[in-house]
Amino acid sequence: MYTIGQVGNFLGVSRETLKYYEEKELVKPKYDNENGYRKYNAYDIHDVITTNFYRELDIEIKKIQEIRQCKSVDDLEFLLVEQEAKILEELAYKKRLLKKINSVKEDYCKIKEHLGEFTVKEMEPIEVKGELTEYAAYDEYEIIRNSTDSLKKAVTLTSARRVIHFDEEGIKKERFIVVREIEDTDNSLKGEVLSHSKCIYTVIEDGRFVNGEKNIDHEVGQSLLKVAQEKGYKLIGTAYINILLTTYENGLERVFLEMYAPIKQ
Structure with missing residues (x-):
């Protein structure tokens, strides 16, 4: 017969684990009536080893109890x-x-490389799954839940795009669409597909940490028009904006957005 300390040393199992197995009736050592110590025989030790075996298969204690009753x-x-x-x-x-996670890491790299810079880039195809009347139409967010690739099926805005229609005088109208990125082997397309082979692309920082509650649409629009004029690009008058990443500094949000503004071919 062996003590709980000896069994723990033999098998590399803590006293707490052995007591837990006993509590769940996976091992039933005898008690010494004289001193109250647990005494383990060879069968008890085998029960501990067997329980450890099934735990290594990540089988829950409840299931191991069921196995004991098989x-x-x-x-x-x-x-x-x-x-x-x-x-x-x-x-x-x-x-x-x-x-x-890799997608978010890629977005972080976009921020590092393109923040405040204007380049020419393709907007890869996206499928339109629906539309919101406005950003704050929270009662319509069910369409985001149903269309999102969120692992927890909770609302995130990674699948939302703000679509701005503008000219040199400013924004004429805007809408919010819910989209899904298209995989190369995707044959299940049902909605409208948007893609542009050539866009002016940039990453913008917004949020209360840098801008307070100021609207930066005019500032961004003027920068976009200036770049297009300097480079000799003709814009089609549409821009697609989506959230890359939100973080916080001093309790205030820093929101990083990417913008695609298609160029006339």
Whole structure:
């Protein structure tokens, strides 16, 4: 017979873990009536080893309790198949999460490279999934939830685009569209597809940290028109703006936006 300390040393398991296994009735050591110490025999030690085995497969304690009640190997097979499906689902989620993180890292690189700079760049195709009457039409945000690639299916604005129609006198009208980026192998397109092979592109910083609550539309518009005139580009009078990243400094938001302004071919 062995003490809890000896078993912990043999198996590399903490006292707390052994007590937890005991609480969940996965191991049932004997008690020494004279001193109240736990005593583990060879069967008890095997139960701990077996529990550790299933924990290494990331099987929950509740499921291990079910395994203890299995009446046949077939019952165990079902639990293993169930665990396999769970892990495959988690792997798929982690793969999507890594893709999302890499996308945000790419957006960060865009900020570092293009903030305040004007270059010529392609606006890659996007599919229009719907439209909002305005940015603050919160009761219409269901369309964002239904169309978003958010992993948690909660509202984010990464799929929203502000579309501005303008001329030299200023903004004539604007609208907010909900879009989805198109994959190369995507054959499920249903909505309007927007793409422009040549645009004036820039990254803009907005938000209360840099601008207070000032509207910067006029300032950005004047800069865009000036660049187009200097470079000899003719704008079609439309600009697409979306949020790349929002962060905070001193509790105030810093919002980084990217803008595509298509050029006439």
